[in-house]
Structures are given as C-alpha cells and as structure tokens.
Amino acid sequence: xxxxxxxxxxxxxxxxxxxxxxxxxxxxxxxxxxxxxxxxxxxxxxxxxxxxxxxxxxxxxxxxxxxxxxxxxxxxxxxxxxxxxxxxxxxxxxxxxxxxxxxxxxxxxxxxxxxxxxxxxxxxxxxxxxxxxxxxxxxxxxxxxxxxxxxxxxxxxxxxxxxxxxxxxxxxxxxxxxxxxxxxxxxxxxxxxxxxxxxxxxxxxxxxxxxxxxxxxxxxxxxxxxxxxxxxxxxxxxxxxxxxxxxxxxxxxxxxxxxxxxxxxxxxxxxxxxxxxxxxxxxxxxxxxxxxxxxxxxxxxxxxxxxxxxxxxxxxxxxxxxxxxxxxxxxxxxxxxxxxxxxxxxxxxxxxxxxxxxxxxxxxxxxxxxxxxxxxx
Amino acid sequence: xxxxxxxxxxxxxxxxxxxxxxxxxxxxxxxxxxxxxxxxxxxxxxxxxxxxxxxxxxxxxxxxxxxxxxxxxxxxxxxxxxxxxxxxxxxxxxxxxxxxxxxxxxxxxxxxxxxxxxxxxxxxxxxxxxxxxxxxxxxxxxxxxxxxxxxxxxxxxxxxxxxxxxxxxxxxxxxxxxxxxxxxxxxxxxxxxxxxxxxxxxxxxxxxxxxxxxxxxxxxxxxxxxxxxxxxxxxxxxxxxxxxxxxxxxxxxxxxxxxxxxxxxxxxxxxxxxxxxxxxxxxxxxxxxxxxx
Numbered sequence: 001x002x003x004x005x006x007x008x009x010x011x012x013x014x015x016x017x018x019x020x021x022x023x024x025x026x027x028x029x030x031x032x033x034x035x036x037x038x039x040x041x042x043x044x045x046x047x048x049x050x051x052x053x054x055x056x057x058x059x060x061x062x063x064x065x066x067x068x069x070x071x072x073x074x075x076x077x078x079x080x081x082x083x084x085x086x087x088x089x090x091x092x093x094x095x096x097x098x099x100x101x102x103x104x105x106x107x108x109x110x111x112x113x114x115x116x117x118x119x120x121x122x123x124x125x126x127x128x129x130x131x132x133x134x135x136x137x138x139x140x141x142x143x144x145x146x147x148x149x150x151x152x153x154x155x156x157x158x159x160x161x162x163x164x165x166x167x168x169x170x171x172x173x174x175x176x177x178x179x180x181x182x183x184x185x186x187x188x189x190x191x192x193x194x195x196x197x198x199x200x201x202x203x204x205x206x207x208x209x210x211x212x213x214x215x216x217x218x219x220x221x222x223x224x225x226x227x228x229x230x231x232x233x234x235x236x237x238x239x240x241x242x243x244x245x246x247x248x249x250x251x252x253x254x255x256x257x258x259x260x261x262x263x264x265x266x267x268x269x270x271x272x273x274x275x276x277x278x279x280x281x282x283x284x285x286x287x288x289x290x291x292x293x294x295x296x297x298x299x300x301x302x303x304x305x306x307x308x309x310x311x312x313x314x315x316x317x318x319x320x321x322x323x324x325x326x327x328x329x330x331x332x333x334x335x336x337x338x339x340x341x342x343x344x345x346x347x348x349x350x351x352x353x354x355x356x357x358x359x360x361x362x363x364x365x366x367x368x369x370x371x372x373x374x375x376x377x
Numbered sequence: 378x379x380x381x382x383x384x385x386x387x388x389x390x391x392x393x394x395x396x397x398x399x400x401x402x403x404x405x406x407x408x409x410x411x412x413x414x415x416x417x418x419x420x421x422x423x424x425x426x427x428x429x430x431x432x433x434x435x436x437x438x439x440x441x442x443x444x445x446x447x448x449x450x451x452x453x454x455x456x457x458x459x460x461x462x463x464x465x466x467x468x469x470x471x472x473x474x475x476x477x478x479x480x481x482x483x484x485x486x487x488x489x490x491x492x493x494x495x496x497x498x499x500x501x502x503x504x505x506x507x508x509x510x511x512x513x514x515x516x517x518x519x520x521x522x523x524x525x526x527x528x529x530x531x532x533x534x535x536x537x538x539x540x541x542x543x544x545x546x547x548x549x550x551x552x553x554x555x556x557x558x559x560x561x562x563x564x565x566x567x568x569x570x571x572x573x574x575x576x577x578x579x580x581x582x583x584x585x586x587x588x589x590x591x592x593x594x595x596x597x598x599x600x601x602x603x604x605x606x607x608x609x610x611x612x613x614x615x616x617x618x619x620x621x622x623x624x625x626x627x628x629x630x631x632x633x634x635x636x637x638x639x640x641x642x643x644x645x646x647x648x649x650x651x652x653x654x655x656x657x658x659x660x661x662x663x664x665x666x667x668x669x670x
Contacts, residue, residue: 106480108561109592111487143484182481212479214454257559258533261588261615266656268618311518311538342518362539363658 001208003219004047006089008186008204015176017188018200022091028072031090035068038092044071047087048080051205056080061093094200096192100159101125101136102170103187103205104178112140113178115147115155115171121190122202146175166199182212243294248273249373251295251333253288254307255280263307263366272370275301283313285321292325301333303372305365308339308347315339315347323354334372338365378579379507379553380528380570381470381496382514389437389447389468390415391459393425398450401516402426408519409511413441434466446470448504448514456500457482464489464497472514473499476559483562490564497564498555503534505555509579517554525550527664528574530557530567531586533615540586540613540660549664552580561590567597571606582609582667584660589616592636598645609670611663612646613654614639 003011009019023034024047035042044060046053053059058080062068068090078085099121107114118136120128129136139155141147147155156167170191178186187205194200213220242257250272254260260279267274276298280291288306295304308318322337339347339358348358359365388405392398393415403426406412412428414437421432431437438444447463449456453475463471464486471490478500490497498505504515509524517534521542527549531537534556541554555570557563567585574580583606587594594614600606617639635641646653652667654660 106484106562109596111484111562113484143481143488179481182479184480209480211453211477212481215479254535256533256535258531258536258586258588258615259539261619262536262539262657264619265615265617269655309535309539311521311535342520363656 001210001213001219002049003206003208004049004087005045005204006047006087007219008206009089009201011177011181011206012173012188012201012204015173015180017170017173017177018198019204020091020094020200020202022089025072025088025090026076026086028069028076031072031088032065032069034090035062036065041093042068043091043093044068044075045089045091046075046078046080046085047089048083048085050081050083053080058085094192094202095195096202097195098163098193099190099202100163100167100193101128101187101189102167102174102191103185103189104174104183105185105187107138107140110140113143114138114140115151115175117155117158117167117171119158121192125187125189143179146179147171163193166193166197170199177206181206181216182209183207184209242279243276245276246274248275249300249302250369251275251298251301251304252277252307253280253291253295253304254278255283255309259307259309263305263362266363266366267370270366270370272366272373283308283318285317285324288318288321289325292322292329296325296329296331303334303336303369304331305369306335306337306339307362307365308337308341310339310341310343310347314343315341316343316350317347319347319350322356323350326354326356336365336369336372338362378577379510379512380573380577380580381498381555382505382507382510382512382553384411384510384512386411386446386470386510386512386514387441387443388412388514389434389441389444389463390425390428391434391447391449391463392451392455393417393428393430394420395450397516399425401450402428404516404519405513408506408513410513413437413444434462434468438466438468444468446472446514448472448474450474453477453479453500457486460486460497461489464493464495467493469493469495470514471495471497471564472502472504473497473558473564474502474504474515475499476501478560480562483560487562487564499558499560499563501560502556502558502563503537505553506551507553508551515556517556521545522554523550524552526552526579526581526668528552528570528577528580528583529554529586530570530574530583531555532557532559532588533586534559536586536613536615540584540657543657543661544584544664547661547665549661549668552577566591566593568593568600571597571600571610575606575608580608582611582664584664585610585612587612587614587642589614589619589639589642590637594642595636595645598642598649598651601651602645602649609667611652611654611660611667613657613660614642614646617655 025031060071101118101121103116137158156164184207188201337358394417451459456478506513506517574583
C-alpha cells in the first residue's frame with residue numbers, strides 16, 4: 001500500500017529525518033493562510049499516488065500568499081492519472097545546495113534488502129540506473145541486523161568526504177523506517193543538502209507490504225479511490241481473492257493464480273477477449289456463491305467460464321453453491337462450467353438437476369466460451 | 378530416488394491441531410509419510426490421528442531426535458515465529474504453506490535458514506510429493522501423481538495439478554513434484570531445485586512451470602545455457618497475455634530492469650535451447666519427445 005507524501009513525511013519526521021515546514025490543506029483559502037504564516041516563497045504539491053507529478057507540471061511555486069491561493073485553486077479539482085486532487089501539501093521553499101537520492105527496497109534476485117544511493121537526485125533514478133549504472137550505488141544487507149558500519153561506508157562512498165557523515169545518518173534512519181513499516185520500498189528523491197549543512201527530505205515515498213498491514217492498522221484508509229471502490233477492495237482482501245478488470249467480454253472464475261493465467265493465455269491465443277478474472281483462493285460452496293455474486297450483474301459479460309479442478313475441495317460441494325445461486329438469481333449470460341476432480345460425478349448430477357451441463361476438458365470449455373462470445377456479437 | 382521428500386524423512390507438523398492440519402495429517406499418513414510428532418504452542422499433550430502433540434519444537438525433538446523435517450500449518454502472522462523456532466531447533470527442511478506471509482518476515486526466515494544450512498520451502502506452497510517414496514510433505518492431492526522419470530517444479534499449486542494429472546493420464550510419471558511457492562520471495566527457487574534434480578539419478582528430465590514476474594526463470598535458463606545443468610529441461614510459462622502492470626505490484630523495477638517480462642524469459646530459454654510449451658497439450662507433446670530420446 002502506497003502512502004501519500006504527507007503521510008510518509010510524518011513518519012520520516014518521527015524517525016528523526018528533517019522535512020520542510022509544511023501543512024496539508026483542502027482549500028485555496030487555507031493555502032493562502034499558511035503561506036502568509038510562512039511569510040516567504042512556498043511549494044504546493046498535490047497529494048496523489050502517481051509518481052511523476054513534477055513531469056505533469058503539477059508541482060507549483062508561489063512567492064506570496066495571493067499567488068499561493070491562485071495556484072492552489074488551479075490544482076484542487078485537477079485530475080492526475082485518473083485521481084482527483086483533493087489535498088495539497090504546502091511547504092516552505094527550501095534553499096537547496098545539492099540534490100541526492102537515497103532509497104531502500106528488496107532485491108528479489110538475491111533475496112535481501114538493498115540500499116540505493118546516488119549523487120543524481122531529483123531525477124528518474126530508474127533511468128539513471130539503466131543508463132549510467134556507475135552513478136548508482138547498491139549495497140545489500142541483513143534484514144535482521146540492518147546495514148553494518150562497513151556496508152554503510154560502502155553505501156555512502158559515492159558521496160564526497162564532507163557529505164558522507166550526514167548521508168550515513170540519513171541511511172541509518174531510513175533503515176529504521178524501512179524495517180518498522182515493512183517497506184517494499186522507501187525513498188527520498190530528492191534529498192536536499194541545504195546551505196546550512198542540513199539534509200532535508202523534499203519528497204517521500206513509502207510503499208508498505210500489503211501482507212503486513214495487520215501490524216499497521218493505523219495506516220489502512222481509502223486512498224485514490226471512492227468509498228465504494230475501497231469497500232470492494234477490502235472485501236476482496238478479506239476473502240484473499242484477486243480480481244482484475246480487462247476490456248473483453250468473457251468472464252473467468254477460477255481458483256489459483258497459475259491456472260487462471262493459463263486460461264487467460266488460452267483464451268487470448270484463440271482469439272477470445274477476457275473481460276475480467278477472479279482468482280479465488282481455496283473454494284467451497286459459500287465461496288463460489290459469493291464469487292457468482294461478484295460477476296452476475298456485470299453488463300459487459302457475454303459469457304462466463306467457471307473452472308473447477310477439485311483437488312482439495314469437492315465438486316459436489318461447489319456444485320451445491322452454484323445451484324443455490326442460480327436458483328435465487330437467474331443469470332443473464334450463458335454459463336460454461338468445466339468441472340473435474342474429487343466427487344466429480346456427484347457434482348455433475350447436482351448441476352443436472354437444474355439443467356446445467358459440465359465439460360471435463362479445459363481446452364473444450366475455452367473453445368466453447370470463445371464461440372459463444374463471438375456468436376453474440 | 379527422488380529429491381527432498383523421501384522414505385527416510387521424519388516429519389513434524391507445527392500447528393497440528395488446526396482444522397486443515399488435521400485433515401492433511403490424515404492424508405499424509407494415509408499416503409505413507411512418516412509423521413512423528415506435532416506441536417501446538419501452549420497446548421501439548423494428546424494425539425492427532427495417533428501422532429503425539431507437544432508444546433514446542435524443542436520438546437518434540439527431545440523425545441524424537443530422528444525428526445528431520447517440519448511442515449508449518451500456521452497462519453501467515455505466526456509463520457515467522459514458527460519457522461525460526463524450527464530452524465533454531467536444528468531442523469533442516471522447513472515447508473511453509475501459508476500464503477500472505479509478510480515480505481520482511483520471509484526475508485528473516487530465509488536469512489536464518491541460510492545461516493543454519495537448512496532448506497526452506499515456500500511460503501505459499503502446497504508442498505512436495507515423491508510417488509516412488511510414498512512421501513508427501515504438504516497438501517498436494519496425491520491421486521494425480523504416479524512414479525516415473527520427470528522432476529517437476531512449479532510456482533503455482535492448481536496449475537501443477539492441472540498439468541501433472543495430464544502427464545499421469547499419459548503414463549508419464551514423476552520422481553518428485555515440488556511447489557516452490559507463489560510468492561516473489563521463496564526459499565528454494567528454480568535454480569536451486571534444478572541442482573537437486575541434476576544430482577538425482579532417477580530424474581531423466583525436468584519440467585519447470587513458471588510465470589511472469591521475478592527473475593528465477595531467467596536465472597534457471599542461464600544455468601542451463603552455461604551447462605551447469607545437463608539434464609533435459611522443458612518449460613511451461615503462463616501469463617503471456619496477462620494485462621501489463623497489473624500483476625507484478627512490487628517495486629523491483631529498479632533492480633530487475635526489463636527482466637521478469639514474458640519476452641525476457643522466452644529470450645533466455647531460447648538462448649539456452651530449452652523448449653517452452655504454449656499450452657497444456659503442448660507440455661505433453663514435448664515431454665513425450667524428450668523421453669523418447
């Protein structure tokens with residue numbers, strides 16, 4: 001889960017990292033008031049989850065309270081990457097001497113955390129890493145111990161002697177944030193060195209591992225979505241289901257990420273167009289009933305494919321769930337059920353009672369849904 | 378022969394009194410797995426299907442020093458504590474079935490496993506099964522597996538059953554099938570498993586069931602290209618047509634660059650001259666071709 005800049009900055013501050021003097025506002029009037037409190041130039045930044053705000057021209061500067069009012073009016077209500085701007089962070093403009101980069105993430109090849117530093121701050125660090133790898137220092141370290149003194153020395157070796165002490169302190173504090181907040185990634189880009197010899201986090205990025213959120217319940221709130229979307233997402237999370245929307249017309253309900261991806265591939269390779277898929281974790285009668293509830297009212301579906309391969313669960317149990325749903329809610333679109341595995345014959349006869357046939361072969365069921373979708377055009 | 382799960386494997390079940398653990402303990406015992414003991418923190422005593430239950434891993438090992446593997450039927454929140462307990466008690470094979478174990482917990486477990494010289498399998502794995510040894514560690518449905526020459530390693534449980542049941546229907550048996558785990562971080566990824574199969578005399582060919590994301594398919598391909606693996610390997614890759622940017626949610630781009638995509642994986646396997654199946658039916662065709670040689 002990505003945090004907003006102002007949330008990440010608050011966390012940084014409690015861990016001893018300096019941030020600019022700032023305030024979150026929701027109206028242009030508030031922005032004017034804060035700017036006059038500051039009594040000097042301010043920066044105004046929309047609080048949205050998309051990264052490249054700067055490139056979109058959405059980070060604005062104002063030299064006086066009236067200008068802060070006007071710029072804020074422009075920004076509020078703007079839409080950036082489908083996200084409506086409703087909050088702004090207004091900050092005192094920092095006198096920048098130099099801009100650096102420092103971040104921490106997980107190296108999935110080496111299965112270790114890695115610290116990343118660069119003298120090129122305020123730019124797209126992924127581009128720098130690709131084009132001039134020598135400009136970027138990566139040091140892997142122990143998750144339980146944190147970076148050792150030797151590793152820290154290595155990490156800050158890209159900086160000049162006079163800069164190294166401060167960078168070492170920043171890196172240590174950033175590790176505390178990384179560890180305490182189960183970060184997938186934490187980043188300060190840019191980290192400003194001021195003329196007064198202070199290191200200030202001008203921006204803040206913190207992505208918290210979703211699977212760790214039970215330890216960070218204070219952070220869970222709607223972000224970048226409507227309350228309805230948030231509720232939908234939370235429901236899925238509770239059920240541990242994955243739901244993905246696409247632009248075709250074939251709905252897919254299956255169990256397990258791997259086999260669901262295999263079905264997507266087969267449909268696409270044979271000229272069909274998946275509309276969405278639901279990958280349920282382990283399934284039972286109750287689960288498949290709920291899953292049907294998710295699909296049934298989606299108007300863009302021309303056909304729904306249900307794949308059941310019962311290894312740990314039972315075909316007859318799932319068939320009962322499907323039967324119950326269909327008896328209560330007649331489906332608008334044709335249904336193709338592929339069913340194979342444990343107690344398959346029992347499952348089959350349950351569905352026969354409501355005139356629903358099943359198919360054993362995955363290939364045949366894929367072919368059939370594609371035909372139906374095409375025939376409906 | 379087979380890898381990791383063997384007749385000589387003596388198994389502990391952590392969290393044995395849970396509902397799922399009870400069912401699968403029974404299934405494993407029925408299949409032939411030698412389950413020696415179980416634990417339930419703070420509630421030892423009694424039996425589950427005739428298996429004695431202890432308070433802690435240390436207690437279980439004191440009574441049964443022959444225990445050499447453990448399976449964790451504990452929720453994701455408790456996985457780190459349970460895994461560290463097993464590793465500290467000296468168990469060398471740790472199977473973690475839970476899905477949604479926090480990334481940092483996972484990193485800590487793997488770090489400890491490396492220090493202790495132990496093999497950590499998972500998390501988010503159905504476990505592994507060796508038909509000729511009548512041993513399974515985890516909850517793979519054993520009815521789809523028969524003894525034979527193919528080693529199988531997969532990132533997905535359900536897809537493994539789908540594919541292996543077809544191998545079995547076609548009379549192609551398996552030495553060991555292992556679910557390496559569906560998480561971005563797992564203890565025994567493809568490159569490590571390939572080394573195990575390479576050393577196993579019964580395994581004549583290896584099937585990797587991979588998917589988009591991560592770089593383990595690429596690393597495996599490089600090992601084959603560099604002749605570190607000499608047995609024939611074939612691959613089924615899914616996620617070719619997955620909507621871009623929707624599945625791989627982690628911030629690995631900075632480290633991985635363009636690796637992890639379907640194009641990258643296909644290019645690496647092609648360079649290593651590894652056949653890649655496009656569909657489940659294709660997997661069977663390639664398996665037959667390789668075994669004919």
